[in-house]
Amino acid sequence: MxxxxxxxxxxxxxxxxxxxxxxxxxxxxxxxxxxxxxxxxxxxxxxxxxxxxxxxxxxxxxSKEDVLYLVCDSIHNELEERLREAITYKGPGIKVLKVALRSLIRVMDQVNDRVLLIYQETKSLPKEAMSYVLRREEAITAIFEEILRKGMEDGSIRTEERHVKLMANNIMVLGEMWVFRRWTLAKHYTLEEYIEKQTDLLLRDISVEE
Structure with missing residues (x-):
């Protein structure tokens, strides 16, 4: 819902x-x-x-809280729009997952200051608005659950249903890691190198070898 x-x-x-x-x-x-x-x-x-x-x-x-709410909603809209675009990609779930992960990390890179702002200031929102913002975060995570299930159905992703939610949250953390740890990761990886390495690590345990 x-x-x-x-x-x-x-x-x-x-x-x-x-x-x-x-x-x-x-x-x-x-x-x-x-x-x-x-x-x-x-x-x-x-x-x-x-x-x-x-x-x-x-x-x-x-109120000023209304402005913060609008800022949070704008960032989530951009993230969700980009990920929804990714899942229209025609192909097996594993390829859709790669496209979506790339989109997630690239968007996180582009709006990193705004993502930090959400995590720092969401607590300042009234209860109703905070609940909505957190639910939006869950809705974005659910996109990855959808992609994982697509891959499980078409046989390109190997995992169990009971692990889908955990894996979807892990994927979100991969994107957020570039935001929170970019200050040190960027000394060793370009954005593209980070995306490729994290994709390789993610797919190592779930992709079905052809």
């Missing part, structure tokens, strides 16, 4: 304008949250960085 998205009220009625302005707010807020931290950033600073007055900002959001 898909987690219900939190509704953030807006005084503006035009959906396209709301989307456009909130994208501006997200971009401005991300930079501020990363460099100053969520708690030290003020809504007035977010408004200024967005190019709005404080009054205009409050036409699109109700």
């Amino acid at each position: 898909k987690e219900r998205k939190k509704t953030i009220p807006s005084l503006v009625k035009d959906p396209k304008l709301i989307e456009k302005r909130r994208e501006q707010i997200i971009e401005a807020a991300v930079d501020l949250f990363i460099h100053k931290g969520f708690h030290k950033t003020t809504t007035r600073e977010i408004a200024r960085a967005s190019g709005f007055s404080i009054g205009t900002l409050y036409e699109y959001i109700e």
Whole structure:
């Protein structure tokens, strides 16, 4: 069952304008949250960085927590979209898994500061919003469960159903590792080398030899 998205009220009625302005707010807020931290950033600073007055900002959001929620949701949308694209790949599950893992790590590399922000600041969200953000994380992990099961069905992946959830979470950690440990891993591996090595290690135990 898909987690219900939190509704953030807006005084503006035009959906396209709301989307456009909130994208501006997200971009401005991300930079501020990363460099100053969520708690030290003020809504007035977010408004200024967005190019709005404080009054205009409050036409699109109700609180600073709303902005953090929008930032988290934006990052998860990008991750899920990229992974959904990967699973449309025509081929056996094992090849789909390789494509999806590559997509995951590349996206993590591209939005690494934002991913760090999610893990550092999610605790600042109200309970309902935090629950939604965590459920989105589970939904993204479930994409890998789907891919693993596809491979099990077509015979290209060798594992047991009871291990699928654990393996899917392990795959997510491979992507997150590049975010959290890139400061040292990048001294020894390029992004492509990291992807290739982690793919080899992952497939060693689950791929079915042809």
